[in-house]
Amino acid sequence: MALTLASAAQLLQQHHLLHEIIRGDRWTLDANEFEGSDTPFSAVTYDTRKVDDGTLLFCKGAFRPEYLDGIDARGLAAYVSETEFHDRTAAPGLIVSDVRKAMSLLSAEFYGRPQEQLTVVGITGTKGKTTTAYFTQAVLNAISGGKAALFSSVDNCVDGHTYVESDLTTPESLDAFRMMGEAVGHGMRYLVMEVSSQAYKVDRVYGLTFDVGVFLNISPDHISPIEHPSFEDYLWCKRQIVDNCRTLVLGADADHADLIRQHAEREKRKVVTFALHDEDKHTTPADVVASPADPAHMQYRIEADGTDLGLFSLAIDGDFNYANAAAALAIVHTLGLDTSSAALHAMEQVTIAGRMERFEDPSTHTVAIVDYAHNGVSVTALLDYVEERFGKRHPYITLITGSAGDKAYDRREEIVEAAQHRINRFIFTEEDTNTESTEDICKQMAGYVTDPQVLSGIILDRAQAIENAAAAAKSHAERLDVILAIGKGNERWIKRLNRHTPYEGDDAVLARVLG
Incomplete structure (x- = not known):
């Protein structure tokens, strides 16, 4: 269904975000009072330089009123903002309590709610997100015949095989839903994406529910005046993935794993665990386990629910990457897909430029x-x-x-x-x-x-x-x-x-x- 001023206002009211709609000296909650309220928006953007005829603009971040000067001549249809700008534009303004949350909801709607046509996997953690995402995409591609998209801090891929350098670990919500729409257009069935703590801090994934949410690990990071004020805030933002997934895959050895389990239990989320086992040191129980089988040749054995899935070795150096591989297999296992030797061998071929x-x-x-x-x-x-x-x-x-x-x-x-x-x-x-x-x-x-x-x-x-x-x-x-x-x-x-x-x-x- 096309996004219009009327449908946008209705959606924002449903989520208790809309304050009012302002145009000139007219303040109202009824978008139908304005001519063209049922005319579909032609585009959505948060960049005033990209405004064209029929565009809905999101005024987010360090937005300056002067950015709107002359914008009516370029065809601005409406704007969404936490501040009204009736003295800068004749376009109606959807005034909201949180423009980032509004942008995520409205962008998803504008692009046809593409997340509902994909099985979406979200991966968070202090380290290992990118490698786990690449491993998971490789396995899903092997199983589905190349139908897995990827959003990562290194590259984005919307067609299963073409990789384009990314700017953010997790894209802005508008860009994420646009790319999801492109992925659906390319026939993708799966999307694997990294989810940063900032993605929850600034609502880049607001309203998005992951079919599988993954919590790899946690350690202090990104603590500064412009990121997270404390480790508690950092962990809290990471933990939001528990609230926003259907099933949680959890690193059994993650710090604060007990707290994360409590959170999952409170939200009635099923938890699937993974671990890297060292026969000399490590015996933490887990549903999916990778353990050394032939250290001289860097071969590991993977087991899921006690079933031996076989041996594999990785092209990426580092024992810790076998923990990431176990996480990827736990994701695939959680999705109920076949973790056969073909899946294992798909991970063996993965290399990531600049990673080990x-x-x-x-x-x-x-x-x-x-x-x-x-x-x-x-x-x-x-x-x-x-x-x-x-x-x-x-x-x-x-x-x-x-x-x-x-x-x-x-x-x-x-x-x-x-x-x-x-x-x-x-x-x-x-x-x-x-x-x-x-x-x-x-x-x-x-x-x-x-x-x-x-x-x-x-x-x-x-x-x-x-x-x-x-x-x-x-x-x-x-x-x-x-x-x-x-x-x-x-x-x-x-x-x-x-x-x-x-x-x-x-x-x-x-x-x-x-x-």
């Missing part, structure tokens, strides 16, 4: 790994992998890192603390420093280094920092050098002053310097 991506120069005994690790927990997991894989050879480890500007300030010390007693050298460099000074962030991080045995230095240019580490490794061909470039993955930009500026990419630099 390895480069080697055998002639100089140099190994380099590019990864998105960006906090203390992920750096610890990365160094655990290096220790397990290369520890017996006593490698010289260089960590190239920075930290994001304007947010998550605690990450800076976390990264240093996680690494300084386990590596040989820090190179602090630019990340997405945005409006902060790159040099100031690097100096702050260097100030946290207290271990006299570890070297540290600052090279502001990120490409030069990687080149310096590679050159140093090549000058010591008798030792094993491990270079870890973290935080940026394969991103081809660095965020400076709220803009993405071109950058060669960590992976591209290493491919160039290591040949």
Whole structure:
């Protein structure tokens, strides 16, 4: 059903969001008082530059009244806002208590409620969301003949095979429903999407119910004045996925798993658990379990409800990725789909640019790994992998890192603390420093280094920092050098002053310097 001023007002009233409709000096709750109230909107947008004849505009975020100057001449049909702008436009304004919630509801309606034609999987957690999403999409594609879409922090895919770089972990609600509509148009049956804590904090997934919600793990992150004021708030936002799913897949070893189970029980959600088992240390019961079968060849065994599903190995390094694989199989198992050997082999083929991506120069005994690790927990997991894989050879480890500007300030010390007693050298460099000074962030991080045995230095240019580490490794061909470039993955930009500026990419630099 087409979205009109009248139907939009009715929907907003149903959700107790509509204050009134204002046009000039007329204030009312009845959209039918305005001519054209049953005329379908031709487009929806939150960008005034995209307004054309018949467009419904959402005035969200740091919206300025002057953005509306001259907009009537371009055909604005109506706007949705928490503030009325009758002195700037003759178009009727749907004045609401929360424009983001309104945008999510109305966007879904405008695009024909495409979520109802898809089986939607939402994945949250501090780490592992992207890898789990890619594994899940690969398995669902193998089962369905390529009918699984993907929204991730790396790429979006609406046709099962074409991947386009994404801007946000979870898209703005309007963009998400637009892409869902495109996925339906391409014949997709499944959608796998990452769900960030911010997605719930700012209502990007408001009104969306996941067929399967996934809670992988939780550890302190994204705590800053512009993100979450506390860990409690961060966890609370993550936990909203419990309220907004039909079945929950939960990491059995997640911190606060008991609290999450209580939440699920209160909301009468079925819970399916997964775990990575280590025969020497770990026996937490779980419905789906991955455990080492042949460590020498990195083969793991997967079991679901006590049934052996077979052996598999991954193309992505890191034992922790086998936990992500167990999560993916738990999702598929929860959906009641066949987790046969074909499903396992689909995961074996998955690689993700910038996620545990390895480069080697055998002639100089140099190994380099590019990864998105960006906090203390992920750096610890990365160094655990290096220790397990290369520890017996006593490698010289260089960590190239920075930290994001304007947010998550605690990450800076976390990264240093996680690494300084386990590596040989820090190179602090630019990340997405945005409006902060790159040099100031690097100096702050260097100030946290207290271990006299570890070297540290600052090279502001990120490409030069990687080149310096590679050159140093090549000058010591008798030792094993491990270079870890973290935080940026394969991103081809660095965020400076709220803009993405071109950058060669960590992976591209290493491919160039290591040949």
